[in-house]
Amino acid sequence: MAFKRVNVLQKNGLSDPKSYIAAGDLCDVGEKETNGLWPVTYPTSKGSKTRWVRSLTGFLCNQNEYASLSYPAKGYESATVKSGGCGVCASANAIGALTGKCVPVKVLRDLAVGGGARVSGGTDMKQMVTLICRDYRLKWRQTNSIYELQQHLKQGGVAICNAAGKGMFSTGGHYITALGILGGKICIADSGMYVGKYSSAKRRAAVTVSGDLIFASAATLDADCVGRWPRYYLLSKGG
Numbered sequence: 279m280a281f282k283r284v285n286v287l288q289k290n291g292l293s294d295p296k297s298y299i300a301a302g303d304l305c306d307v308g309e310k311e312t313n314g315l316w317p318v319t320y321p322t323s324k325g326s327k328t329r330w331v332r333s334l335t336g337f338l339c340n341q342n343e344y345a346s347l348s349y350p351a352k353g354y355e356s357a358t359v360k361s362g363g364c365g366v367c368a369s370a371n372a373i374g375a376l377t378g379k380c381v382p383v384k385v386l387r388d389l390a391v392g393g394g395a396r397v398s399g400g401t402d403m404k405q406m407v408t409l410i411c412r413d414y415r416l417k418w419r420q421t422n423s424i425y426e427l428q429q430h431l432k433q434g435g436v437a438i439c440n441a442a443g444k445g446m447f448s449t450g451g452h453y454i455t456a457l458g459i460l461g462g463k464i465c466i467a468d469s470g471m472y473v474g475k476y477s478s479a480k481r482r483a484a485v486t487v488s489g490d491l492i493f494a495s496a497a498t499l500d501a502d503c504v505g506r507w508p509r510y511y512l513l514s515k516g517g
Contacts, residue, residue, distance in 0.1 A: 279304055279374035280320070282343075284336040286329035291315060297329050299336075302380035307334065310488070334489030338467045339370035344383055350391070351398045359387060365401025366390055367469035368438045368453040369410050372513050375436045375457050375467075377414055389413065400451060403438060407511050417516050420508035424500040427510045431459050435514040439466070439499060440506040446484060447492075447502050454492075456499070456510075463493040 284299040291313060299305060299320045308317040315330040344359035349366070351357060359366055366386045373381050390396045395406040407418045421427065427437055436457055443450040447468060455467040463486070468475070471490045476482060486493040503509040 279378065279380055280337050281339050281370075281374075281380060282336050284318075284331060286318070286331055287315060289313075289315070289330055291330070294329055297327065299329075304378045305337065307337075316488075334491050336489070338471075338490040339367040339374070339383060339469060340471055340490060341367045341469050342472055347384060347387060349387055349396065351396050353398050359383060362400055363387065364469045365395075365403055365406055365438075365453045368455045368467070369406055371455040371457070371467040371469060372436045372438055373410060373414050373416070375455070376416060376513060376515055379414065381414075386410070401453065403440065403453060403511055407438065407513065411513070415516070416513050418511055418513045420511055422507065422509045424496050424509075427456065427512065428459065428464075428496055430512045430514070431456060431464065433514075434458075435512055437513065438511040439503055440509050440511070441502050442505040444502050444504070446481060446494075446498060451506075457491075460493065462495075464496055464499055466492040466494060466499070468492050 280299045280301055280303045282301050286294050286297050288294045303320045306319040310316050317328055317330055319326050319328045341360050341363045347359045349357050349359045349363045369386055370381055370383055373379055389409050390406055393409045395402045411418050439454050439456055441447040441452040441454055447454055452470055457465045457467055476485055476487045484498045
């Protein structure tokens with residue numbers, strides 16, 4: 279799912295100025311090729327089209343792009359989605375992965391604030407997933423089991439993960455979205471991704487970064503969620 283316009287390349291790596299992936303397009307991303315480019319097939323008015331991109335940046339919802347979108351709570355009246363809305367953006371990524379809908383962040387912000395999911399500490403994820411499951415015909419359950427999370431992902435579900443701020447995915451509480459399993463690693467959308475976030479030696483040794491996507495072992499993810507309850511909100515179709 280593209281959350282903003284993405285410029286594309288020809289297979290030889292040269293720019294294709296006449297083509298682009300539009301925000302809201304549901305795309306099929308292939309395996310990275312030997313030239314370092316990702317093939318992406320996306321819809322157009324004349325049928326599907328394949329072009330290439332250098333990274334997968336732009337295909338996920340990122341809270342850092344919403345510095346001007348307010349996300350107020352008691353004691354945090356000046357807060358924005360950038361400063362406290364990782365739960366909103368993690369929810370957008372989960373909905374997009376399951377339904378193909380590119381739900382505007384403002385819509386989910388309003389849902390969180392109006393539905394009681396916005397709290398002083400951030401986002402009450404139990405309330406948030408209850409709201410999005412009601413509105414987008416999903417269902418959810420919670421678990422602390424990394425094994426249950428893995429089985430859920432293999433069956434086509436996604437999960438919002440409750441990182442505890444131990445230094446891998448954040449240094450404070452943070453919500454990220456597990457999208458699936460590829461090559462034995464969990465594919466994660468980090469709603470708080472920024473350039474250089476995973477450049478430290480510790481993080482480079484533990485995860486692989488491609489655009490806004492993070493690939494980590496189950497052990498790495500689980501270790502960063504220890505201390506949170508629940509660790510994982512498992513979402514699937516069929517609510």
